[in-house]
Amino acid sequence: MNPVKACIMLILPVFLIGKPLFKDAQLLAMTPNYFSRDHSSPTLLGANIYKTNRGRVFRVDIQADRNRFNQDLIFAFTALSNMGQYAKRSFKQYIVVIHPTQRNQRPQIAVGKVRCSFDCFIRQYTTYQEWKSNCLHFRET
Numbered sequence: 001m002n003p004v005k006a007c008i009m010l011i012l013p014v015f016l017i018g019k020p021l022f023k024d025a026q027l028l029a030m031t032p033n034y035f036s037r038d039h040s041s042p043t044l045l046g047a048n049i050y051k052t053n054r055g056r057v058f059r060v061d062i063q064a065d066r067n068r069f070n071q072d073l074i075f076a077f078t079a080l081s082n083m084g085q086y087a088k089r090s091f092k093q094y095i096v097v098i099h100p101t102q103r104n105q106r107p108q109i110a111v112g113k114v115r116c117s118f119d120c121f122i123r124q125y126t127t128y129q130e131w132k133s134n135c136l137h138f139r140e141t
Helices: 004-018 026-037 065-084 114-121 128-134
Strands: 041-051 055-065 093-100 108-113 137-140
Touching: 026 041, 026 055, 026 065, 055 065, 065 093, 065 108, 065 114, 093 114, 093 137, 108 114, 128 137
Parallel strands: 055 093
Antiparallel strands: 041 055, 093 108, 108 137
C-alpha cells in the first residue's frame, strides 16, 4: 500500500470521530468529580444546566472564602470551560453563584460569556484581566 494512503487511513478516523461529546446528564454527573480531584478547589454546592431566552446555561454554585475569591472564581470558570467544550449542545453562558462562608453576606452571581471564557482558560489567548474586563459581569441575587 502507498505510504500516503496508509497515513491518511490512520489519521482520517481521528478527524471523523473527534473529541467525545456528552449529554447534559453526563456533564452534571462529572461536575462533582472535577471539583473533588483538586484539593484547592472551592466546595461545590450544586450544578445545573438549563435554557433561558438567551440560550443554554451551565451553572455551578460554590462556597468560597473571601480570601480565595479570585482563585475560586477562576477555578469554577475553568471547570465550566473545560467541561462545556465537550457538551453535545453548546452553551451561551456560564454562571457561577458564589456563596460566601460569612453568614451576613449575600451570594454573588458571576456571569461569563462562553467564547471569552474558553479563549482565556483553555486556549489562553487572552489574559485573566482581559477576560474579567470584557467577558465577566456580576449581578445581584
